[in-house]
Amino acid sequence: MILNPVQWPQLDPSSSTALFDQLRVAVIDAVRDGRLPAGTRLPTVRDLAGELGLAVNTVARAYRELESAGIVETRGRQGTFVAARNPTEAAMAEAARCYAEVARALGLGKREALGYLDAEFD
Secondary structure, three states: OOOOOOOOOOOOOOOOOOHHHHHHHHHHHHHHOOOOOOOOEOOOHHHHHHHHOOOHHHHHHHHHHHHHOOOEEEOHHHOEEEOOOOHHHHHHHHHHHHHHHHHHHOOOOHHHHHHHHHHHHO
8 A cells, every 4th residue: 555645647548648658757746746755655566557457567667667767666575665865856957957068068048048948848
């Protein structure tokens, strides 16, 4: 069971986004907004698959990707937990530093550099 209950989202099987990716993003969102604080034990792969009506492999893949991104950590038989630190902050700060460095080297100002980011997100 989850130590701090979370309302798991309804996943959309008709979406062009894979179910494991929808689940991965839902966990990241829950970590970011505090619904899943650091140290929270997540349900087992089987339990969450049953709760969401997903294949076990779908949940396992989401957990693997979350673990490789440093969002969760597996502690052997104890289970899977939200990582003690959120790596998003450090990773995004480093990416922003590198991006700004490249933009400056190319003679771009902040407004021009942000234009490229806006275009990428659109």
